[in-house]
Amino acid sequence: MNRKKIVETISPFKDFSEKYVPLIDRFIKDFFDKKIKHSSLPFMKEMYAMLREYCTRDGKRVRPIVLANAYSGYRKGRDDFSEVIKLAAVIEIMHSFLLIQDDIIDKSALRRGGKAMHLLTGEKYGPRSHNSNIGSDLALIMADVLFANSIEIISNAGIRPVIKNEFLKVFSSTYEMTAWGQILDILHSLPRNFGFRKNVAMDISSLKTAHYTIYYPMLMGYILAGGSDKKESGRIGEFALPLGLAFQVRDDILGVFGRERDTGKPEDSDIIEGKITLLVHFTVNSIKGAEREKFLSLFTMVKKRKREIAFIRGMIDKSGALEKSMELHGRLVETSAARLTSLKMRSVNRDILTGIIDAIRKVDI
Amino acid sequence: MNRKKIVETISPFKDFSEKYVPLIDRFIKDFFDKKIKHSSLPFMKEMYAMLREYCTRDGKRVRPIVLANAYSGYRKGRDDFSEVIKLAAVIEIMHSFLLIQDDIIDKSALRRGGKAMHLLTGEKYGPRSHNSNIGSDLALIMADVLFANSIEIISNAGIRPVIKNEFLKVFSSTYEMTAWGQILDILHSLPRNFGFRKNVAMDISSLKTAHYTIYYPMLMGYILAGGSDKKESGRIGEFALPLGLAFQVRDDILGVFGRERDTGKPEDSDIIEGKITLLVHFTVNSIKGAEREKFLSLFTMVKKRKREIAFIRGMIDKSGALEKSMELHGRLVETSAARLTSLKMRSVNRDILTGIIDAIRKVDI
Numbered sequence: 001m002n003r004k005k006i007v008e009t010i011s012p013f014k015d016f017s018e019k020y021v022p023l024i025d026r027f028i029k030d031f032f033d034k035k036i037k038h039s040s041l042p043f044m045k046e047m048y049a050m051l052r053e054y055c056t057r058d059g060k061r062v063r064p065i066v067l068a069n070a071y072s073g074y075r076k077g078r079d080d081f082s083e084v085i086k087l088a089a090v091i092e093i094m095h096s097f098l099l100i101q102d103d104i105i106d107k108s109a110l111r112r113g114g115k116a117m118h119l120l121t122g123e124k125y126g127p128r129s130h131n132s133n134i135g136s137d138l139a140l141i142m143a144d145v146l147f148a149n150s151i152e153i154i155s156n157a158g159i160r161p162v163i164k165n166e167f168l169k170v171f172s173s174t175y176e177m178t179a180w181g182q183i184l185d186i187l188h189s190l191p192r193n194f195g196f197r198k199n200v201a202m203d204i205s206s207l208k209t210a211h212y213t214i215y216y217p218m219l220m221g222y223i224l225a226g227g228s229d230k231k232e233s234g235r236i237g238e239f240a241l242p243l244g245l246a247f248q249v250r251d252d253i254l255g256v257f258g259r260e261r262d263t264g265k266p267e268d269s270d271i272i273e274g275k276i277t278l279l280v281h282f283t284v285n286s287i288k289g290a291e292r293e294k295f296l297s298l299f300t301m302v303k304k305r306k307r308e309i310a311f312i313r314g315m316i317d318k319s320g321a322l323e324k325s326m327e328l329h330g331r332l333v334e335t336s337a338a339r340l341t342s343l344k345m346r347s348v349n350r351d352i353l354t355g356i357i358d359a360i361r362k363v364d365i
Numbered sequence: 366m367n368r369k370k371i372v373e374t375i376s377p378f379k380d381f382s383e384k385y386v387p388l389i390d391r392f393i394k395d396f397f398d399k400k401i402k403h404s405s406l407p408f409m410k411e412m413y414a415m416l417r418e419y420c421t422r423d424g425k426r427v428r429p430i431v432l433a434n435a436y437s438g439y440r441k442g443r444d445d446f447s448e449v450i451k452l453a454a455v456i457e458i459m460h461s462f463l464l465i466q467d468d469i470i471d472k473s474a475l476r477r478g479g480k481a482m483h484l485l486t487g488e489k490y491g492p493r494s495h496n497s498n499i500g501s502d503l504a505l506i507m508a509d510v511l512f513a514n515s516i517e518i519i520s521n522a523g524i525r526p527v528i529k530n531e532f533l534k535v536f537s538s539t540y541e542m543t544a545w546g547q548i549l550d551i552l553h554s555l556p557r558n559f560g561f562r563k564n565v566a567m568d569i570s571s572l573k574t575a576h577y578t579i580y581y582p583m584l585m586g587y588i589l590a591g592g593s594d595k596k597e598s599g600r601i602g603e604f605a606l607p608l609g610l611a612f613q614v615r616d617d618i619l620g621v622f623g624r625e626r627d628t629g630k631p632e633d634s635d636i637i638e639g640k641i642t643l644l645v646h647f648t649v650n651s652i653k654g655a656e657r658e659k660f661l662s663l664f665t666m667v668k669k670r671k672r673e674i675a676f677i678r679g680m681i682d683k684s685g686a687l688e689k690s691m692e693l694h695g696r697l698v699e700t701s702a703a704r705l706t707s708l709k710m711r712s713v714n715r716d717i718l719t720g721i722i723d724a725i726r727k728v729d730i
Contacts (some may be wrong), residue, residue, distance in 0.1 A: 041568065043552060044545055071391045129640070130555035130667045137470045140505065141547045144466070147512060148541035155533035161526030170519035175509070176513035182411055182506045190495035201404065225393060274495070355712045 012348060013355020020068050021061045028055050031153065047142060048298070050120055055146070057112040063095060063196045063217040064088035066356070070221025073349025083157050086327075087167065091217055096176065097150070100143040103122045104136045105186065106273055111187075117142060140332055160225065166223045172361045174216040181208025191272035191300060194284055201281040202245070209251070210244030232344055239339040239353075246332035247360050252277035253325055257315055257365040268309050274300060278328070282321035326363065331359045378715060378720020385433050385450070386426045392454045393420050396518065406416055412507060415485055420461045422477040428460060428582040428695055429453035431721070435586025435601075440716025447523050452532065455515045456539070462515070463543065465508040469501045470551065471622055472696030482507060501515075524589065531588045539581040548572025555639035556665060559649055566646040567610070574616070597709055601686050604704040604718075612699035614726050617642035618690055620680055622730040639665060643693070647686035690730065698726045 019308035032052035039045045042350055060080020067088045070083075103116035115123075121142070129275050131137065138273060154171070157164065184204045205265055219242050225232070253281070256279055270277055280299065287295060295315050298308045316322055398416035402409045432453045433446075470480035475481060480488075487500020488509070496502065509726070519536070522529065548567045583605050584598055593597070621644055622633035635642055645664065652660060660680050663673045681687055703720050705715055 009510055041549070041550065047548065065404065101505060105498075105505070125552060128557055129558060130665060131472075131551070134551060138548060139553045140466060140470070141544050141551065144544040144547075148537045148544060151516075151533055152537035152541070154597065155530055155537060165520055165526070165529070172513045172517035172520060176510055176514075176517070179506050179509040179513060180406075181504070182509075183412065183503060186405070186496070186499060186502050186506065187493065192493055192495060247652060300495060310514075316613075328681055 001209035012351040013359070014161055016069060016072075016352045016355075017061070017065055020065060020088070022062060023081075023085050024064050024068075024089050026057050027085050028052070028093065031149070032088070035149070041348075046124075047145075048118070050124075051096075051142060051146065054100075054111075054114070054117055054120075055093055055157075057114055060355070061092060063213060066214055066217040067091055067221040067224075069349050069352045070218040070345070071224045072221075073345030074222050074227050075344075075350075076226065076227035076273050082158070082260075083159050084221075085149070086153050086157050087159075087220070087224060090153050090171075093146050093153075094150050094175065095264050097143045097146040098182075100139050100146075102182070104139055105182075106269075108269070108329070118293060132355040149165060163223060163226065166228070167220060170220050170223060171215055172222075177207050177216075178212045181206075181212070185275065186209070187294045191276065192303060194296060201276050201278045205245055205252075205278065206241070209248035211243045212244070213247055214244035217242035230256050233289050234337070235342050235344075239336055242332040242339075243336035243357060243360060244310060246336065247331050248323055248331065249278055250363050251328040252279050252361060253310070253322065253363055254330065254365060257322065269314070271299070271309050272304055274302075279321050279325050282324045283316045283319045285318040286321060329363065330361075333357060373575045374385050376720050377716040378718075378724070379718045381434060381720075382426070382430055385430060385453070388446075388450050389433075389457060390421050390427050390428060393417070393458065396454070396514070402513070403623065408625040411489075412503075412510075415489075416461075416507060416511065419465075419479070419485075420458055422479055424477050426457060428456045428578060429720070431579055431588040432456055432589075434714050435583040435710070436589045437586075438589050438708075438710030438717075439590035439592050441591065445524070448524050449586075450586070451518050451522050452524075452589060454615070455518050455536075456585070458511050458518070459540065460513050462508045462511040463547075464467055465511070467547070469504055471548075471634075473634070481496040486671075492568050501681075508659050510653050510694070518582070528588060528591065532585060532596040535581055535585050535588060539577060542572050542581075543577045546571070549573070550640065555667060556597075556641065559661060566641050570613035570617075570643065571606070571642070572609050574613035575606045576579075577609070578612055579603035579609035598601050600704070600707050600709075604701055604708055607697040607704075608701035608722060608725060613693050614643055614690055614694040614697065615725060615728050617644050618687065618694065618728055618730060621681060622687065633678070636664070637669055640669075644681050644686050646688050647689045648681045650683045651684040651686060652680070694728065697727075698722060 010064075029052060032048050032055070035048045036045050036052070039048060068084060071081075071084045090338065099111055100117045103111055104118050108116050109119055118135040120135075123136040125138060126132075126134055132247070154168065159167075175250070181204055184200065185208060188200055188204070189195050211324035215237055222233060222236060252270065255275075255277065256268070259267070284292065295312065298304065298312055301308065304312075304324075337354075340353055343353075345349060394417060398420050399411050401410045401417070402414045404413060410494070430453075433449060436446075436449045464476055465482045468476055469483050469577075473481050474484055481504075483500040483504035485500075486503040490503060491497075491499055519529070519533065519551055523533075526675075546569055550563065551574060553565055553569070580602055587601060589599060617635065621633070621643065624632065648660065649657065660677065663669065666673065669677075705722070706720055708715060708718075
């Protein structure tokens with residue numbers, strides 16, 4: 001057994017994921033199997049099969065695992081994981097809801113090693129219609145089916161009513177805030193000029209990722225465990241928000257300097273889509289004069305060629321923006337790591353969070 | 366006082382609407398006012414103001430009124446209309462959620478006497494971006510904000526947990542079934558050929574309108590009143606589904622033969638969009654040979670000229686499809702009217718339903 005293998009074997013995060021991810025995926029699969037079985041019309045069966053495949057594609061399941069780990073770490077008394085698995089699955093199904101919409105908006109072709117939903121529906125149903133947009137139109141409404149399914153699963157979860165109601169409140173905040181983050185992102189993609197407030201990249205990351213990926217799933221787990229102490233949920237925020245921001249900064253760095261086989265996303269997509277990430281923010285603030293003009297004119301081009309993309313990437317590196325982003329990323333990760341001990345959860349579940357912190361700390365470029 | 370005025374004054378439906386529609390609209394307005402006040406970023410305030418305007422545009426508020434009337438007709442004991450108004454408002458906000466998506470898909474310009482949301486956002490935010498699709502992209506995610514808002518209002522409604530849970534179940538069925546209806550509609554719009562199952566127009570109407578517009582809102586009101594008798598909810602279905610179908614058949618007829626000032630929709634939009642309504646179904650089944658070929662080739666054209674639209678409308682009339690649709694509409698309305706007395710609700714609320722039946726019975730062409 002080599003060293004790497006040993007490290008992996010003793011990782012509590014990996015153990016926890018290996019235990020619960022299959023349960024979450026199994027629930028999702030069974031849910032859609034039942035939907036397929038009980039659908040009254042053939043097209044519903046076909047489309048539920050597409051949704052089953054889409055929602056169970058390989059993925060890290062970060063959000064449901066963060067939820068399940070918080071539940072496990074904060075719960076007192078009787079274990080009721082069977083119901084919590086359902087609600088962790090809801091978070092994953094709602095993630096697919098957002099990914100389908102994301103890919104329609106970004107016109108992306110790939111998602112989690114498969115085709116984007118709007119491409120699948122376009123290929124399957126396109127030939128029957130003169131509507132050239134039928135793929136996106138169908139995918140958009142299939143996302144709505146997932147949201148209705150999520151509410152159904154919540155309504156059927158056998159948890160205490162007062163807890164379910166608190167869960168619904170965090171659920172609504174989650175998708176409201178994420179929507180605002182997505183809107184802010186759209187408002188600042190492919191911009192015609194750069195007259196933005198200074199911290200818009202951080203605002204987008206905070207709304208779209210930091211709350212969505214770590215903070216709210218943790219808060220949901222805490223609530224499901226019966227937690228209601230405002231001080232502790234405040235501490236969860238102080239721990240989770242920097243980590244969520246670090247997650248987004250890492251994603252931004254890998255989006256420009258990572259490799260497709262590591263990230264699962266086409267290289268350079270952030271540059272092609274003209275997203276205002278922190279890297280871009282730092283770059284634009286570091287360069288001046290003709291260099292700045294050239295960077296901005298290339299960055300805001302709708303169709304960019306390879307050479308232009310390479311120039312943009314080079315400028316982000318040369319300007320010091322990559323280094324600044326790496327530094328900020330490191331600071332955020334360590335802030336969060338230092339706050340971990342303040343959380344009043346079981347130590348085994350804190351160890352699992354350490355595993356998540358370690359995964360976010362590593363930036364392979 | 367002329368005769369028309371007298372009839373209007375004594376209509377229990379009109380009285381009920383005049384009492385509750387302002388309360389529902391007031392709740393929606395106040396909800397968004399609070400959102401505007403508490404939004405942390407300027408663009409959120411702007412967009413919440415747009416959503417407030419959109420959600421409170423003139424409309425008949427059929428669904429919230431059907432819900433409120435069923436609650437009132439079935440409730441026993443203490444009146445708790447303050448909470449029911451909130452849930453009636455949710456149904457109206459969710460209606461806006463669907464209308465925004467509908468207009469994106471159909472590329473419609475008008476809605477309820479104002480501009481479609483994707484046009485408003487496109488005009489306001491288009492100039493800042495090279496993204497030519499920014500209006501639709503933003504409107505799509507603003508619809509998501511409405512869905513999150515709806516869940517928030519439900520979570521804050523002060524009703525018994527067991528009732529809230531039943532409400533959530535019907536809520537999820539409502540938007541699942543409506544989504545399937547919308548998908549079936551998209552699958553059969555602008556078709557390349559007519560090899561459809563015979564009753565596809567009825568399937569679309571049943572999924573997209575009959576359940577959505579009358580049955581589920583009534584069922585929600587029944588549940589909110591504490592109703593749980595499966596026999597009574599069955600009777601509600603037997604009453605409401607024919608009426609909902611009649612509502613859609615009427616809408617289909619007016620969509621081709623109605624006037625814009627009555628319907629609020631551009632004339633001929635169903636023909637332009639190539640929707641497979643019952644009118645089209647009857648027409649295609651009535652004509653043969655060269656006439657059928659000509660009708661189909663014109664109907665499936667993506668860009669239709671005035672003369673072609675007039676030909677299609679004329680053929681729908683000449684083929685007997687208009688008459689058949691009017692007959693079916695009449696039969697459905699009278700079926701529903703005959704079943705009204707079987708409902709175990711207060712007679713004043715049955716009278717209000719009579720007013721709704723009368724409104725659906727009238728087809729002004």
